[in-house]
Amino acid sequence: MKKVGVIMGSDSDLKTLGPCFEQLRELDIPFEAHIYSAHRTPEAAAAFALRARENGFGVLIAAAGKAAHLAGALAARTTLPVIGIPIKSSTLDGLDALLSTVQMPGGMPVATVAIDGSKNAALLAAQILAVTDEEIAAKLNSLRLRQTEEVLKKDSELTV
Ligand code: RP5
Numbered sequence: 001m002k003k004v005g006v007i008m009g010s011d012s013d014l015k016t017l018g019p020c021f022e023q024l025r026e027l028d029i030p031f032e033a034h035i036y037s038a039h040r041t042p043e044a045a046a047a048f049a050l051r052a053r054e055n056g057f058g059v060l061i062a063a064a065g066k067a068a069h070l071a072g073a074l075a076a077r078t079t080l081p082v083i084g085i086p087i088k089s090s091t092l093d094g095l096d097a098l099l100s101t102v103q104m105p106g107g108m109p110v111a112t113v114a115i116d117g118s119k120n121a122a123l124l125a126a127q128i129l130a131v132t133d134e135e136i137a138a139k140l141n142s143l144r145l146r147q148t149e150e151v152l153k154k155d156s157e158l159t160v
Helices: 011-026 042-051 070-075 095-102 118-129 134-157
Strands: 003-008 031-035 057-065 082-087
Touching: 003 011, 003 042, 003 070, 003 118, 011 031, 011 057, 011 082, 011 118, 042 070, 057 070, 057 095, 057 118, 070 082, 070 095, 082 095, 082 118, 118 134
Parallel strands: 003 031, 003 057, 057 082
Antiparallel strands: none
């Protein structure tokens, strides 16, 4: 099974990635996490992205805040799909990171999830791997069914 690479720009992003790791573990998807910054360790970030495909990764998740160039910098060095998570780590409440991550120029896509949307980043990564992996697809289907049942149960118990 292909691995998911989860790259964060700083260890201060780690707590926001909790739901991402939890979701990947729940789906039994192997992942590696690293701290590489587009600005503070540009060579290490580039080297990781350049070798990601040959190292067994199928998709990358990049989490960064402020002037968040990490997802774009990784995407520039691989044709693996890159999912960007804008992190709310600044006085601008993550809007700076959202725009820095989502506003990629043509020819260089990054699939950007919501600010701090690390659970959806994991699910989107799983859905990408599930295109060719029936086992993950089946787990995603079960998860969707459970989610639907939970909401309908809440609806049936609603008393207002
Ligand atoms: C970004 O700057 C990181 O991704 C983090 O969200 C933000 C602040 O980093 P620290 O100053 O906390 O290391 O590069």
